[in-house]
Amino acid sequence: MSSSKFLEAFRSIARSHADTIAYRTSREGEAVTYGELNRASDALAAFLSKRAPEGLPVVIYGHKSSLMLTSFLAAAKAGVPYAPVDVAYPSDRIADILEQIGQPLVLDLSDDGLPCAPALSSQILDANTVRDAAAGEGFCDPRWQVSGNDIFYLLFTSGSTGRPKGVQMPSRCVDAFMDYFQKLFPAGEDRVSFNRVPYTFDVSLFDIIAGLSRGYTLYALESECEQSVAATFEALHKSNLTTWVSTPSFIEMCLVDPAFSPELLPRLDSIVLCGEVLRNATALKILERFPGVNLYNTYGPTETQAVTDILVTRELAEAINPLPVGYLSPGVRAVIRDLETGEALGAGETGEVYLEGNTVSLGYWKRPDLTDAAFTPCAAPDGSASRIYKTGDKGHLDAEGRLFCLGRLDFQVKINGFRVELGDVEQGLASLPAVKEAVVLPAERDGRVTHLVAHVLLDDSASPRDFRAGQKIKAELKHALPDYMVPKKIVFHDEFPLTVNGKIDRKALAQR
Ligand SMILES: Nc1ncnc2c1ncn2[C@@H]1O[C@H](COP(=O)(O)OP(=O)(O)OP(=O)(O)O)[C@@H](O)[C@H]1O
Numbered sequence: 001m002s003s004s005k006f007l008e009a010f011r012s013i014a015r016s017h018a019d020t021i022a023y024r025t026s027r028e029g030e031a032v033t034y035g036e037l038n039r040a041s042d043a044l045a046a047f048l049s050k051r052a053p054e055g056l057p058v059v060i061y062g063h064k065s066s067l068m069l070t071s072f073l074a075a076a077k078a079g080v081p082y083a084p085v086d087v088a089y090p091s092d093r094i095a096d097i098l099e100q101i102g103q104p105l106v107l108d109l110s111d112d113g114l115p116c117a118p119a120l121s122s123q124i125l126d127a128n129t130v131r132d133a134a135a136g137e138g139f140c141d142p143r144w145q146v147s148g149n150d151i152f153y154l155l156f157t158s159g160s161t162g163r164p165k166g167v168q169m170p171s172r173c174v175d176a177f178m179d180y181f182q183k184l185f186p187a188g189e190d191r192v193s194f195n196r197v198p199y200t201f202d203v204s205l206f207d208i209i210a211g212l213s214r215g216y217t218l219y220a221l222e223s224e225c226e227q228s229v230a231a232t233f234e235a236l237h238k239s240n241l242t243t244w245v246s247t248p249s250f251i252e253m254c255l256v257d258p259a260f261s262p263e264l265l266p267r268l269d270s271i272v273l274c275g276e277v278l279r280n281a282t283a284l285k286i287l288e289r290f291p292g293v294n295l296y297n298t299y300g301p302t303e304t305q306a307v308t309d310i311l312v313t314r315e316l317a318e319a320i321n322p323l324p325v326g327y328l329s330p331g332v333r334a335v336i337r338d339l340e341t342g343e344a345l346g347a348g349e350t351g352e353v354y355l356e357g358n359t360v361s362l363g364y365w366k367r368p369d370l371t372d373a374a375f376t377p378c379a380a381p382d383g384s385a386s387r388i389y390k391t392g393d394k395g396h397l398d399a400e401g402r403l404f405c406l407g408r409l410d411f412q413v414k415i416n417g418f419r420v421e422l423g424d425v426e427q428g429l430a431s432l433p434a435v436k437e438a439v440v441l442p443a444e445r446d447g448r449v450t451h452l453v454a455h456v457l458l459d460d461s462a463s464p465r466d467f468r469a470g471q472k473i474k475a476e477l478k479h480a481l482p483d484y485m486v487p488k489k490i491v492f493h494d495e496f497p498l499t500v501n502g503k504i505d506r507k508a509l510a511q512r
Pocket residue numbers: 156157158159160161162273274275276277278297298299300301302303325391393405407408
């Protein structure tokens with residue numbers, strides 16, 4: 001009988017470490033053990049196996065809670081794909097997702113209820129109904145569980161580049177991800193990982209898949225804590241964290257406060273970052289603040305899950321700028337293709353990154369057009385059917401096989417006929433001594449880019465942020481970049497807005 005390696009690993013931990021806490025929050029007394037999580041997800045799986053419409057994913061709507069985790073596990077045990085939807089999503093986006101899936105069963109685990117028409121779902125079950133089912137005695141047949149090419153989860157991309165697309169991730173890919181990334185989650189007593197990232201963002205799979213298969217306690221922040229840095233720090237103080245998981249932007253926000261230190265997190269020994277560029281300055285600051293910690297840069301689009309990792313040392317961060325995103329997981333291969341000809345390029349040559357291997361998704365839910373545009377069928381080394389994913393990222397491999405991601409190709413614009421990489425302008429700005437970080441956005445009129453706007457954080461937050469400061473930055477930038485790449489407008493900020501996933505929110509910045 002084929003099975004899910006992840007579920008087997010989780011069940012085995014639940015037997016050997018039944019009393020270990022699997023999930024807890026900063027709220028006193030809010031915790032669930034591995035034994036309880038296993039039992040509750042078995043009972044809910046029995047319920048879902050009768051209630052979930054055949055062939056459709058079940059939508060799990062809510063934020064962070066043990067009931068969310070119970071529901072994910074229950075769906076996988078029942079052989080039903082799950083699609084997490086976060087309460088932070090706007091209602092039209094939620095409606096779009098329900099419509100795209102097509103009348104799914106919805107587990108509404110939110111406090112305020114689903115903010116869109118009930119007619120978009122076949123049935124909506126509230127948190128109390130789900131809790132009652134999870135507290136029941138239903139028998140969970142191990143033969144129901146997802147395995148092989150069965151869809152384990154359906155994650156909708158953020159839609160920053162258009163309408164959200166449902167990435168279908170098969171069970172065998174989740175197993176391959178677990179097999180590889182368990183190494184960042186070494187077994188040990190009382191290991192605690194930071195469950196900060198929303199479940200709708202694939203970076204959360206580090207703690208859900210690698211963490212839960214290793215007996216880690218996932219530590220989540222209550223929603224109220226997420227609203228302020230002071231409350232976040234108070235919660236972190238109670239966390240006992242050993243393993244940090246977040247985007248670089250989120251840890252940068254924490255680093256601004258000197259209280260973010262080993263005194264706050266005395267047990268922290270690993271930091272896993274993913275989802276965005278890890279700047280050298282940030283890496284060095286982390287290593288200075290947390291001496292002895294293992295800092296990992298990891299990379300991967302939702303369509304492939306994370307596929308690279310590298311231990312970032314002080315030596316590496318001082319020697320190579322920008323930092324590599326890492327070595328590829330052994331089941332995955334990267335090919336760099338020329339942007340014009342599509343030809344495969346050699347080491348050191350920059351082009352578009354294509355990924356192929358055992359964690360590449362099957363494509364988008366009910367969108368064969370988009371799937372065909374981004375995925376090419378191919379044969380895996382063992383002869384089985386596989387796919388190559390066209391990432392839309394610019395990058396190169398070095399002679400050692402390390403991958404470098406140099407930004408998204410859709411961050412490329414044309415101004416007066418000149419092709420400009422926004423990432424190159426951002427790097428030019430960030431290399432000026434006065435600039436800590438920069439995001440460059442195109443300003444458009446009638447569908448044409450007229451000029452660039454630079455959004456800037458200054459290294460010294462006390463220095464003046466007036467017209468003259470902007471002129472000075474532009475003058476300095478002209479030494480490094482051609483005139484057409486120099487932004488016309490400089491906007492200073494205290495901090496950049498972040499998306500719910502913890503990435504810099506470029507859409508929100510464009511409104512400022
Ligand atoms: N370590 C990293 N360094 C640099 N860039 C990274 C890193 N990790 C991820 N990325 C970027 O994030 C992308 C993956 O993020 P994600 O799948 O969330 O898509 P997105 O482009 O942010 O938004 P959307 O959901 O709209 O597609 C990668 O393709 C890459 O551009």
